[in-house]
Amino acid sequence: MMELFEIEGIYEFFKYLLVKLGIYHYLERILYLPEILIYLIMGLTLFGGIVIIALYLSYLERKFIGHIQVRLGPMRVGPHGFLQPIADFLKFLQKEEIIPEKSDKLFFIISPLLVFVPAFITLSLIPLGRNLFFTDFSISLLLVFSISSASVLGVILAGWSSNNKYSILGGMRTAAQLISYELPLVLAVITVVILSGSLNLQEIVKAQGGYFLSFIPKWYIFYLPVGPIGALILFISSLAEMGRTPFDLPEAESELVAGYNTEFCGVMWAFFMFSEYIHLIVGASLLTLLYLGGWQGPLLPSFIWFGVKVIVIILLIMWIRATIPRVRIDQLLSLSLKVLLPLGILNIFITGLVVLWF
Protein backbone atom coordinates (compact mmCIF):
# COMPACT_ATOMS: atom_id res chain seq x y z
CA MET A 1 0.00 0.00 0.00
CA MET A 2 2.85 2.40 0.81
CA GLU A 3 4.31 2.09 -2.67
CA LEU A 4 1.09 3.59 -4.08
CA PHE A 5 2.01 6.89 -2.38
CA GLU A 6 5.47 6.78 -3.94
CA ILE A 7 4.12 6.83 -7.52
CA GLU A 8 4.72 10.21 -9.17
CA GLY A 9 1.84 11.38 -11.31
CA ILE A 10 -1.46 9.92 -12.41
CA TYR A 11 0.10 8.62 -15.65
CA GLU A 12 2.49 6.46 -13.67
CA PHE A 13 -0.39 5.34 -11.44
CA PHE A 14 -2.41 4.00 -14.37
CA LYS A 15 0.71 2.38 -15.81
CA TYR A 16 1.33 0.67 -12.45
CA LEU A 17 -2.31 -0.45 -12.42
CA LEU A 18 -2.05 -1.93 -15.94
CA VAL A 19 1.19 -3.69 -15.05
CA LYS A 20 -0.37 -5.14 -11.88
CA LEU A 21 -3.37 -6.38 -13.85
CA GLY A 22 -0.98 -8.09 -16.27
CA ILE A 23 -2.42 -6.32 -19.34
CA TYR A 24 0.51 -3.95 -19.99
CA HIS A 25 2.67 -6.76 -21.33
CA TYR A 26 0.14 -7.60 -24.08
CA LEU A 27 -0.55 -3.95 -24.97
CA GLU A 28 3.14 -3.25 -25.46
CA ARG A 29 3.23 -5.38 -28.61
CA ILE A 30 1.55 -2.58 -30.58
CA LEU A 31 3.58 0.64 -30.75
CA TYR A 32 2.27 3.53 -28.62
CA LEU A 33 -0.90 1.60 -27.69
CA PRO A 34 -0.31 1.62 -23.89
CA GLU A 35 0.54 5.33 -23.93
CA ILE A 36 -2.54 6.24 -25.97
CA LEU A 37 -4.74 4.05 -23.78
CA ILE A 38 -3.38 5.58 -20.57
CA TYR A 39 -3.86 9.13 -21.87
CA LEU A 40 -7.42 8.21 -22.91
CA ILE A 41 -8.17 6.84 -19.43
CA MET A 42 -6.64 9.97 -17.84
CA GLY A 43 -8.79 12.22 -20.02
CA LEU A 44 -11.95 10.30 -19.18
CA THR A 45 -11.06 10.35 -15.47
CA LEU A 46 -10.59 14.11 -15.57
CA PHE A 47 -13.80 14.60 -17.56
CA GLY A 48 -15.87 12.46 -15.21
CA GLY A 49 -14.29 14.15 -12.21
CA ILE A 50 -15.07 17.58 -13.62
CA VAL A 51 -18.69 16.72 -14.34
CA ILE A 52 -19.27 15.36 -10.83
CA ILE A 53 -17.35 18.18 -9.10
CA ALA A 54 -19.06 20.90 -11.15
CA LEU A 55 -22.50 19.46 -10.45
CA TYR A 56 -21.82 19.20 -6.72
CA LEU A 57 -20.28 22.68 -6.65
CA SER A 58 -23.56 24.00 -8.04
CA TYR A 59 -25.37 22.12 -5.28
CA LEU A 60 -22.96 23.52 -2.67
CA GLU A 61 -23.45 27.03 -4.03
CA ARG A 62 -27.25 26.81 -3.94
CA LYS A 63 -27.25 25.33 -0.44
CA PHE A 64 -24.64 27.75 0.94
CA ILE A 65 -26.27 30.87 -0.49
CA GLY A 66 -29.66 29.55 0.59
CA HIS A 67 -28.51 29.20 4.19
CA ILE A 68 -26.89 32.67 4.11
CA GLN A 69 -30.19 34.16 2.93
CA VAL A 70 -32.12 32.21 5.63
CA ARG A 71 -33.80 29.72 3.31
CA LEU A 72 -33.12 26.05 2.75
CA GLY A 73 -32.07 25.73 -0.89
CA PRO A 74 -32.95 22.56 -2.82
CA MET A 75 -34.69 20.07 -0.49
CA ARG A 76 -36.96 17.82 -2.59
CA VAL A 77 -34.70 15.35 -4.47
CA GLY A 78 -33.04 12.95 -2.04
CA PRO A 79 -32.11 13.73 1.59
CA HIS A 80 -31.51 17.52 1.85
CA GLY A 81 -31.70 17.71 -1.93
CA PHE A 82 -28.50 15.72 -2.27
CA LEU A 83 -29.52 14.17 -5.61
CA GLN A 84 -30.62 17.53 -7.08
CA PRO A 85 -27.50 17.93 -9.31
CA ILE A 86 -28.05 14.45 -10.77
CA ALA A 87 -31.63 15.40 -11.63
CA ASP A 88 -30.37 18.67 -13.18
CA PHE A 89 -27.84 16.78 -15.27
CA LEU A 90 -30.49 14.34 -16.56
CA LYS A 91 -32.65 17.34 -17.42
CA PHE A 92 -29.82 18.86 -19.49
CA LEU A 93 -29.30 15.61 -21.36
CA GLN A 94 -32.91 15.11 -22.40
CA LYS A 95 -33.60 18.72 -23.41
CA GLU A 96 -34.07 19.55 -27.05
CA GLU A 97 -31.19 21.38 -28.73
CA ILE A 98 -32.79 24.54 -30.09
CA ILE A 99 -30.65 26.34 -32.67
CA PRO A 100 -32.02 29.79 -33.56
CA GLU A 101 -33.05 30.06 -37.20
CA LYS A 102 -30.98 33.10 -38.15
CA SER A 103 -27.93 32.08 -36.14
CA ASP A 104 -24.61 31.06 -37.63
CA LYS A 105 -25.10 27.30 -37.27
CA LEU A 106 -21.47 26.16 -37.39
CA PHE A 107 -20.10 28.71 -34.91
CA PHE A 108 -23.16 28.29 -32.71
CA ILE A 109 -22.41 24.60 -32.35
CA ILE A 110 -18.62 24.81 -31.90
CA SER A 111 -18.51 27.84 -29.58
CA PRO A 112 -19.44 25.91 -26.38
CA LEU A 113 -16.55 23.56 -27.16
CA LEU A 114 -14.22 26.50 -27.81
CA VAL A 115 -15.02 27.71 -24.30
CA PHE A 116 -14.99 24.30 -22.63
CA VAL A 117 -11.86 22.70 -24.10
CA PRO A 118 -9.35 25.42 -22.99
CA ALA A 119 -10.88 25.37 -19.50
CA PHE A 120 -10.56 21.58 -19.44
CA ILE A 121 -6.89 21.74 -20.51
CA THR A 122 -6.04 24.35 -17.85
CA LEU A 123 -7.52 22.12 -15.16
CA SER A 124 -5.29 19.24 -16.27
CA LEU A 125 -2.21 21.41 -15.61
CA ILE A 126 -3.03 21.99 -11.92
CA PRO A 127 -1.04 19.77 -9.51
CA LEU A 128 -3.42 18.37 -6.90
CA GLY A 129 -0.86 16.98 -4.49
CA ARG A 130 2.80 16.12 -3.95
CA ASN A 131 2.59 13.12 -6.28
CA LEU A 132 -0.89 13.67 -7.66
CA PHE A 133 -0.81 15.53 -10.96
CA PHE A 134 -2.01 14.89 -14.50
CA THR A 135 0.81 16.70 -16.32
CA ASP A 136 4.07 18.24 -15.13
CA PHE A 137 5.30 20.77 -17.67
CA SER A 138 8.36 22.94 -17.12
CA ILE A 139 6.24 26.04 -17.92
CA SER A 140 2.85 24.91 -16.61
CA LEU A 141 2.05 28.29 -15.01
CA LEU A 142 2.53 30.16 -18.29
CA LEU A 143 0.58 27.49 -20.16
CA VAL A 144 -2.42 27.95 -17.84
CA PHE A 145 -2.68 31.60 -18.84
CA SER A 146 -1.94 31.14 -22.51
CA ILE A 147 -4.54 28.41 -22.92
CA SER A 148 -7.21 30.10 -20.85
CA SER A 149 -6.79 33.25 -22.96
CA ALA A 150 -7.96 31.21 -25.97
CA SER A 151 -11.42 30.81 -24.44
CA VAL A 152 -12.13 34.53 -25.00
CA LEU A 153 -12.53 33.72 -28.70
CA GLY A 154 -15.21 31.14 -27.90
CA VAL A 155 -17.11 33.62 -25.73
CA ILE A 156 -17.17 36.29 -28.44
CA LEU A 157 -18.19 33.77 -31.10
CA ALA A 158 -20.96 32.41 -28.86
CA GLY A 159 -22.36 35.91 -28.40
CA TRP A 160 -22.05 36.81 -32.06
CA SER A 161 -23.30 33.60 -33.66
CA SER A 162 -26.59 33.46 -31.73
CA ASN A 163 -27.75 36.64 -33.53
CA ASN A 164 -29.36 38.23 -30.50
CA LYS A 165 -28.57 41.73 -29.31
CA TYR A 166 -28.36 40.76 -25.66
CA SER A 167 -26.02 37.90 -26.52
CA ILE A 168 -23.67 40.06 -28.55
CA LEU A 169 -23.64 42.78 -25.87
CA GLY A 170 -22.87 40.13 -23.27
CA GLY A 171 -20.16 38.62 -25.44
CA MET A 172 -18.48 42.00 -26.02
CA ARG A 173 -18.67 42.85 -22.34
CA THR A 174 -17.23 39.51 -21.33
CA ALA A 175 -14.38 39.85 -23.79
CA ALA A 176 -13.59 43.39 -22.60
CA GLN A 177 -13.64 42.24 -19.00
CA LEU A 178 -11.50 39.16 -19.61
CA ILE A 179 -8.89 41.09 -21.60
CA SER A 180 -8.64 44.00 -19.18
CA TYR A 181 -8.33 41.75 -16.12
CA GLU A 182 -5.73 39.50 -17.68
CA LEU A 183 -3.14 42.29 -17.15
CA PRO A 184 -3.33 42.64 -13.34
CA LEU A 185 -3.75 38.86 -13.05
CA VAL A 186 -0.50 38.19 -14.88
CA LEU A 187 1.27 41.02 -13.00
CA ALA A 188 0.27 39.43 -9.69
CA VAL A 189 1.57 36.10 -10.94
CA ILE A 190 4.91 37.57 -12.04
CA THR A 191 5.56 38.57 -8.42
CA VAL A 192 5.47 34.89 -7.46
CA VAL A 193 7.58 33.92 -10.46
CA ILE A 194 10.27 36.42 -9.39
CA LEU A 195 10.19 35.17 -5.79
CA SER A 196 10.36 31.47 -6.68
CA GLY A 197 12.41 31.72 -9.87
CA SER A 198 10.34 29.09 -11.67
CA LEU A 199 7.37 28.75 -14.03
CA ASN A 200 6.63 25.20 -12.95
CA LEU A 201 3.69 24.98 -10.55
CA GLN A 202 5.21 22.02 -8.70
CA GLU A 203 8.49 23.89 -8.19
CA ILE A 204 6.62 26.99 -6.99
CA VAL A 205 4.74 24.93 -4.41
CA LYS A 206 7.91 23.13 -3.33
CA ALA A 207 9.62 26.52 -2.81
CA GLN A 208 6.94 27.37 -0.23
CA GLY A 209 7.81 24.54 2.17
CA GLY A 210 9.28 25.20 5.61
CA TYR A 211 8.56 27.80 8.30
CA PHE A 212 9.60 31.32 9.38
CA LEU A 213 10.49 31.32 13.13
CA SER A 214 9.31 27.67 13.09
CA PHE A 215 5.57 28.46 13.15
CA ILE A 216 4.62 30.82 10.28
CA PRO A 217 4.53 28.77 7.05
CA LYS A 218 6.71 30.07 4.23
CA TRP A 219 3.76 30.76 1.94
CA TYR A 220 4.18 33.70 -0.39
CA ILE A 221 1.22 35.53 1.18
CA PHE A 222 3.38 35.97 4.31
CA TYR A 223 6.24 37.63 2.38
CA LEU A 224 5.78 41.20 3.58
CA PRO A 225 5.08 43.65 2.00
CA VAL A 226 4.60 42.19 -1.49
CA GLY A 227 2.78 38.94 -0.63
CA PRO A 228 -0.57 40.21 0.71
CA ILE A 229 -0.86 42.88 -2.02
CA GLY A 230 -0.12 40.36 -4.74
CA ALA A 231 -2.60 37.87 -3.29
CA LEU A 232 -5.28 40.59 -3.13
CA ILE A 233 -4.68 41.63 -6.75
CA LEU A 234 -4.75 37.99 -7.84
CA PHE A 235 -7.97 37.35 -5.91
CA ILE A 236 -9.80 40.40 -7.29
CA SER A 237 -8.71 39.88 -10.86
CA SER A 238 -9.41 36.15 -10.83
CA LEU A 239 -12.90 36.97 -9.52
CA ALA A 240 -13.31 39.11 -12.64
CA GLU A 241 -11.80 36.43 -14.86
CA MET A 242 -14.28 33.89 -13.52
CA GLY A 243 -17.17 36.32 -13.97
CA ARG A 244 -18.29 36.00 -10.36
CA THR A 245 -20.03 38.64 -8.27
CA PRO A 246 -19.27 41.57 -7.88
CA PHE A 247 -17.93 41.33 -11.43
CA ASP A 248 -20.64 39.12 -12.94
CA LEU A 249 -21.40 41.62 -15.70
CA PRO A 250 -21.21 38.91 -18.39
CA GLU A 251 -24.50 37.52 -17.16
CA ALA A 252 -26.07 40.55 -15.53
CA GLU A 253 -29.57 39.08 -15.64
CA SER A 254 -31.34 42.37 -14.92
CA GLU A 255 -29.88 44.09 -17.98
CA LEU A 256 -28.65 41.41 -20.38
CA VAL A 257 -31.07 38.48 -19.82
CA ALA A 258 -28.19 36.00 -19.43
CA GLY A 259 -25.30 37.41 -21.42
CA TYR A 260 -23.57 35.50 -24.18
CA ASN A 261 -25.27 32.17 -23.45
CA THR A 262 -28.87 33.44 -23.68
CA GLU A 263 -29.77 31.35 -26.74
CA PHE A 264 -28.12 28.12 -25.62
CA CYS A 265 -29.97 25.26 -24.00
CA GLY A 266 -29.56 21.63 -23.08
CA VAL A 267 -26.12 20.08 -23.40
CA MET A 268 -24.59 23.18 -25.04
CA TRP A 269 -25.61 25.31 -22.08
CA ALA A 270 -24.30 22.61 -19.75
CA PHE A 271 -20.87 23.04 -21.39
CA PHE A 272 -20.93 26.75 -20.53
CA MET A 273 -21.96 25.95 -16.98
CA PHE A 274 -19.21 23.35 -16.60
CA SER A 275 -16.57 25.72 -17.96
CA GLU A 276 -17.76 28.40 -15.55
CA TYR A 277 -17.29 26.04 -12.62
CA ILE A 278 -13.92 24.90 -14.00
CA HIS A 279 -12.85 28.55 -14.10
CA LEU A 280 -13.94 28.81 -10.48
CA ILE A 281 -11.87 25.76 -9.52
CA VAL A 282 -8.83 26.86 -11.56
CA GLY A 283 -8.95 30.40 -10.14
CA ALA A 284 -9.22 29.14 -6.55
CA SER A 285 -6.47 26.58 -7.07
CA LEU A 286 -4.14 29.15 -8.69
CA LEU A 287 -4.54 31.39 -5.66
CA THR A 288 -3.86 28.38 -3.45
CA LEU A 289 -0.82 27.23 -5.42
CA LEU A 290 0.78 30.63 -5.85
CA TYR A 291 0.17 32.35 -2.53
CA LEU A 292 -1.22 29.84 -0.01
CA GLY A 293 1.40 27.14 -0.31
CA GLY A 294 -0.56 24.72 -2.52
CA TRP A 295 -0.46 21.25 -1.02
CA GLN A 296 2.09 22.19 1.67
CA GLY A 297 0.89 21.52 5.19
CA PRO A 298 1.68 19.43 8.26
CA LEU A 299 0.40 15.95 9.21
CA LEU A 300 -2.38 15.37 6.66
CA PRO A 301 -1.71 14.03 3.12
CA SER A 302 -0.88 16.73 0.57
CA PHE A 303 -4.01 16.45 -1.59
CA ILE A 304 -6.27 16.90 1.46
CA TRP A 305 -4.50 20.17 2.31
CA PHE A 306 -4.90 21.31 -1.28
CA GLY A 307 -8.60 20.38 -1.31
CA VAL A 308 -9.28 22.14 1.99
CA LYS A 309 -7.61 25.37 0.85
CA VAL A 310 -9.45 25.35 -2.48
CA ILE A 311 -12.81 24.68 -0.82
CA VAL A 312 -12.24 27.52 1.66
CA ILE A 313 -11.51 29.97 -1.20
CA ILE A 314 -14.53 28.75 -3.17
CA LEU A 315 -16.76 29.26 -0.12
CA LEU A 316 -15.28 32.76 0.29
CA ILE A 317 -16.18 33.54 -3.34
CA MET A 318 -19.73 32.21 -2.80
CA TRP A 319 -20.02 34.29 0.36
CA ILE A 320 -19.05 37.39 -1.65
CA ARG A 321 -21.70 36.47 -4.22
CA ALA A 322 -24.38 36.32 -1.54
CA THR A 323 -23.52 39.68 0.01
CA ILE A 324 -22.04 42.21 -2.44
CA PRO A 325 -23.96 43.96 -5.28
CA ARG A 326 -22.71 44.13 -8.86
CA VAL A 327 -20.44 46.96 -10.07
CA ARG A 328 -21.05 49.01 -13.23
CA ILE A 329 -19.03 48.35 -16.38
CA ASP A 330 -17.15 51.67 -16.22
CA GLN A 331 -16.32 51.10 -12.53
CA LEU A 332 -15.09 47.64 -13.43
CA LEU A 333 -12.74 48.86 -16.16
CA SER A 334 -11.46 51.85 -14.19
CA LEU A 335 -10.76 49.61 -11.18
CA SER A 336 -8.66 47.39 -13.41
CA LEU A 337 -6.75 50.07 -15.29
CA LYS A 338 -6.44 52.81 -12.65
CA VAL A 339 -5.97 50.84 -9.43
CA LEU A 340 -4.93 47.22 -9.96
CA LEU A 341 -2.55 47.74 -12.90
CA PRO A 342 -0.36 50.47 -11.26
CA LEU A 343 -0.45 48.55 -7.97
CA GLY A 344 0.68 45.41 -9.75
CA ILE A 345 3.57 47.18 -11.47
CA LEU A 346 4.62 48.79 -8.17
CA ASN A 347 4.42 45.36 -6.56
CA ILE A 348 6.73 43.85 -9.16
CA PHE A 349 9.17 46.75 -8.66
CA ILE A 350 9.27 46.24 -4.88
CA THR A 351 9.62 42.47 -5.35
CA GLY A 352 12.58 43.06 -7.63
CA LEU A 353 14.23 45.29 -5.01
CA VAL A 354 13.55 42.74 -2.25
CA VAL A 355 15.03 39.89 -4.30
CA LEU A 356 18.00 42.05 -5.27
CA TRP A 357 18.88 43.19 -1.75
CA PHE A 358 18.10 40.11 0.36
Add this chain to the structure above:
Amino acid sequence: MFYLLAIIIIFSSLMILKTKRVITAAVFLALSLFGVAGLYILLSAYFIAAIQLLIYVGGVMVLIVFGIFLTGGEG
Protein backbone atom coordinates in the same frame (compact mmCIF):
# COMPACT_ATOMS: atom_id res chain seq x y z
CA MET B 1 2.70 14.30 -36.34
CA PHE B 2 4.57 16.95 -38.30
CA TYR B 3 2.65 16.12 -41.47
CA LEU B 4 -0.69 16.30 -39.65
CA LEU B 5 0.16 19.77 -38.33
CA ALA B 6 1.51 20.85 -41.71
CA ILE B 7 -1.71 19.75 -43.43
CA ILE B 8 -3.78 21.66 -40.83
CA ILE B 9 -1.68 24.81 -41.25
CA ILE B 10 -1.69 24.74 -45.06
CA PHE B 11 -5.38 23.87 -45.31
CA SER B 12 -6.44 26.63 -42.91
CA SER B 13 -4.14 29.18 -44.55
CA LEU B 14 -5.71 28.39 -47.91
CA MET B 15 -9.19 28.60 -46.40
CA ILE B 16 -8.38 32.11 -45.08
CA LEU B 17 -8.00 33.17 -48.70
CA LYS B 18 -10.86 31.11 -50.11
CA THR B 19 -13.70 31.98 -47.71
CA LYS B 20 -16.07 34.84 -48.50
CA ARG B 21 -16.83 35.88 -44.91
CA VAL B 22 -14.34 37.77 -42.77
CA ILE B 23 -15.29 36.04 -39.52
CA THR B 24 -14.72 32.57 -40.97
CA ALA B 25 -11.33 33.70 -42.23
CA ALA B 26 -10.50 34.97 -38.72
CA VAL B 27 -11.38 31.60 -37.16
CA PHE B 28 -9.23 29.78 -39.74
CA LEU B 29 -6.38 32.17 -38.93
CA ALA B 30 -6.74 31.14 -35.27
CA LEU B 31 -6.62 27.48 -36.33
CA SER B 32 -3.44 27.98 -38.34
CA LEU B 33 -1.83 29.85 -35.43
CA PHE B 34 -2.70 26.90 -33.19
CA GLY B 35 -0.98 24.65 -35.71
CA VAL B 36 2.16 26.79 -35.61
CA ALA B 37 2.13 26.51 -31.80
CA GLY B 38 1.97 22.74 -32.27
CA LEU B 39 5.05 22.90 -34.52
CA TYR B 40 6.94 24.77 -31.79
CA ILE B 41 5.99 22.01 -29.33
CA LEU B 42 7.37 19.41 -31.78
CA LEU B 43 10.62 21.37 -31.78
CA SER B 44 10.45 21.15 -27.94
CA ALA B 45 10.35 24.96 -27.71
CA TYR B 46 7.56 24.95 -25.11
CA PHE B 47 8.07 28.55 -24.03
CA ILE B 48 7.69 29.92 -27.56
CA ALA B 49 4.61 27.73 -28.08
CA ALA B 50 2.98 29.12 -24.93
CA ILE B 51 3.85 32.70 -25.89
CA GLN B 52 2.50 32.06 -29.41
CA LEU B 53 -0.84 30.99 -27.92
CA LEU B 54 -0.88 33.85 -25.42
CA ILE B 55 -0.10 36.62 -27.89
CA TYR B 56 -1.58 35.47 -31.19
CA VAL B 57 -4.63 33.45 -30.19
CA GLY B 58 -5.38 35.32 -26.96
CA GLY B 59 -4.43 38.82 -28.06
CA VAL B 60 -4.23 39.42 -31.78
CA MET B 61 -7.15 37.18 -32.73
CA VAL B 62 -9.45 38.76 -30.16
CA LEU B 63 -8.41 42.18 -31.47
CA ILE B 64 -9.22 41.12 -35.03
CA VAL B 65 -12.61 39.69 -34.05
CA PHE B 66 -13.40 42.86 -32.09
CA GLY B 67 -12.46 44.90 -35.15
CA ILE B 68 -14.77 42.84 -37.36
CA PHE B 69 -17.70 43.27 -34.98
CA LEU B 70 -17.27 46.97 -34.42
CA THR B 71 -16.87 47.89 -38.08
CA GLY B 72 -20.18 46.28 -39.06
CA GLY B 73 -20.69 45.18 -42.65
CA GLU B 74 -21.29 41.59 -43.72
CA GLY B 75 -19.39 39.93 -40.85
